[in-house]
Amino acid sequence: MNYVYAGYSVTFVVLALYALRVVLRGRALRRALPPADDR
Amino acid sequence: MTRPPVPRWVTRSLGLGAVGFSAAAVVFGLWVMGPTAEQGDYSRLLVVHPPVATYAYVGFGITALASILYLIPRTRRREWDLLAGASAEVGVVFCGLTLVTGSIWGRPVWGVWWTWDARLTAEALLFALFLGYLALRRVPASEEVRSRRCAIAALIAVLDIPVDHYATTWWQTLHQGSSIDLLQPDKHLDTAHNVGLLLGFIGLGLAFAWLVIQRYRVEKLEARYEQEGLDLALEARRAEGDIPSDRVGAPV
Numbered sequence: 001m002n003y004v005y006a007g008y009s010v011t012f013v014v015l016a017l018y019a020l021r022v023v024l025r026g027r028a029l030r031r032a033l034p035p036a037d038d039r
Numbered sequence: 040m041t042r043p044p045v046p047r048w049v050t051r052s053l054g055l056g057a058v059g060f061s062a063a064a065v066v067f068g069l070w071v072m073g074p075t076a077e078q079g080d081y082s083r084l085l086v087v088h089p090p091v092a093t094y095a096y097v098g099f100g101i102t103a104l105a106s107i108l109y110l111i112p113r114t115r116r117r118e119w120d121l122l123a124g125a126s127a128e129v130g131v132v133f134c135g136l137t138l139v140t141g142s143i144w145g146r147p148v149w150g151v152w153w154t155w156d157a158r159l160t161a162e163a164l165l166f167a168l169f170l171g172y173l174a175l176r177r178v179p180a181s182e183e184v185r186s187r188r189c190a191i192a193a194l195i196a197v198l199d200i201p202v203d204h205y206a207t208t209w210w211q212t213l214h215q216g217s218s219i220d221l222l223q224p225d226k227h228l229d230t231a232h233n234v235g236l237l238l239g240f241i242g243l244g245l246a247f248a249w250l251v252i253q254r255y256r257v258e259k260l261e262a263r264y265e266q267e268g269l270d271l272a273l274e275a276r277r278a279e280g281d282i283p284s285d286r287v288g289a290p291v
Contacts, residue, residue, distance in 0.1 A: 010136065014139075026257045
């Protein structure tokens with residue numbers, strides 16, 4: 001079962017970290033830019 | 040004030056749905072699905088591996104479609120290029136996960152982490168091609184040149200998808216063919232595996248959609264930052280030193 005746990009862990013941990021990176025990058029850019037009408 | 044392309048409640052629902060369905064898929068895959076006669080417990084990886092592989096294709100497919108729309112003068116809009124870039128990045132993450140989860144599955148079932156099998160090689164090539172595409176997006180050039188160059192590169196890279204998909208049919212491969220074929224009634228899974236696979240497809244599909252939308256928003260912000268960033272930096276410098284705007288850049 002260790003391979004199964006590894007497969008599940010890699011998938012969801014990588015996706016969670018990537019999602020966090022995207023959200024944080026978006027927040028940093030929003031802070032750096034003045035508010036715009038198109039958001 | 041214009042409306043955002045995707046309302047916030049939609050992205051919130053997608054995010055919550057992704058978490059809920061993915062959690063259900065994990066519970067189902069690890070504790071409800073039983074081992075199979077052919078692969079034992081390793082068939083539980085069916086919940087994650089085929090969905091991530093499929094959504095990698097979807098991501099690159101969106102990139103190709105958006106690139107075509109960018110290249111056609113009548114439909115050319117900057118947004119298509121930004122969507123192509125966002126979708127390619129998410130596709131690369133899913134493609135990388137396909138390679139890793141496939142390797143983790145291959146080790147106990149085939150006895151090797153990696154083999155130069157047609158399907159695996161085509162998948163690795165797809166990953167490398169779209170990594171190259173993402174690198175190309177960062178090569179300095181005017182916005183139009185870069186967008187056009189990337190759109191053409193995406194259309195070349197996407198040609199590997201049919202090769203990858205049909206590799207198990209066209210060549211003798213170690214990788215198995217599709218687990219389900221609706222046209223072949225004898226090619227099916229038991230109910231528990233079908234439900235697990237479906238939950239995996241829904242959970243990871245919602246996660247994929249959420250990521251593409253969020254990444255597209257970031258891509259738009261990055262494009263804005265590229266345009267306005269220098270002006271903002273100059274303004275900040277002016278404010279720091281209290282230099283009148285007409286003096287900035289003047290000889291000392």
